[in-house]
Amino acid sequence: MELQINDSLLVKQFIDGDERALEALINKHNKRINGFIYSKVGDREVTEDIFQDTFMKVIRTLKRGAYNEEGKFLPWVMRIAHNLIIDHFRKTNRMPKFDGSDSFSIFSMIGDDKLNIEKQLIKDQINSELSQLIKELPKDQQEVLEMRIYKDMSFKEISDNTGVSINTALGRMRYALINLRKIIEEHNIVLTN
Structure with missing residues (x-):
């Protein structure tokens, strides 16, 4: 429970403008998230890129005020990382999406x-x-x-x-x-x- 309270507090501090709170969250969960990504992709550089992209999404969501998973920060971040891993494999298999949706890249x-x-x-x-x-x-x-x-x-x-x-x-x-x-x-x- 201690972990979740600290995460919630750090998330709130970051949303309130304290950039160091995000750094604390990243440092706190760095090994676990990196280990998870690496176990799926098996490449250090790809792991690093997916890790950075994961936290770009985290930052965007938090700054937009769209984060609402109180006390479940790590599972939420792991889901984002998991989705980015899937995206990575889609790209490396040359399967671009042309579905015309808003998510078209x-x-x-x-x-x-x-x-x-x-x-x-x-x-x-x-x-x-x-x-x-x-x-x-x-x-x-x-x-x-x-x-x-x-x-x-x-x-x-x-x-x-x-x-x-x-x-x-x-x-x-x-x-x-x-x-x-x-x-x-x-x-x-x-x-x-």
């Missing part, structure tokens, strides 16, 4: 090597437009987004290359995606195939 389309010629033309056009839109982002967000998406760098590598903390790199990526979504909406671009 332009990056899943960019990552598929086995496109027919028509889809390749669409991919090239979207890549070109996306490059232009990315140039509208602030330089620090642009840099992190390009390192993550185009250079496939881990957040640790991004942190090392930019001289900022992993949390700052995560934050910049988060804001880059939020701002990119706004820019896409402002330009009335429809991302479907």
Whole structure:
């Protein structure tokens, strides 16, 4: 019970603006979550990336005020990690989703090597437009987004290359995606195939 109370308190402190509370949560559960991810993917670098992506989702959900699993922080984070592991295997098996739902990701389309010629033309056009839109982002967000998406760098590598903390790199990526979504909406671009 002690663990759950502490997690709830740390979650509340983070939501109230204390960034160190998130760091405490990450440090507290680091081994367990990393061990779980590694047991499924068997690769240290992939484990690190999924771990960072997991906490990006955690941060986004907490900042949005959408977290409501009082006292069940670790199981909630483990579910997020589990879903990201499934997503990883979908991507590595080259099974991008083109279902037209709100969860459609332009990056899943960019990552598929086995496109027919028509889809390749669409991919090239979207890549070109996306490059232009990315140039509208602030330089620090642009840099992190390009390192993550185009250079496939881990957040640790991004942190090392930019001289900022992993949390700052995560934050910049988060804001880059939020701002990119706004820019896409402002330009009335429809991302479907």
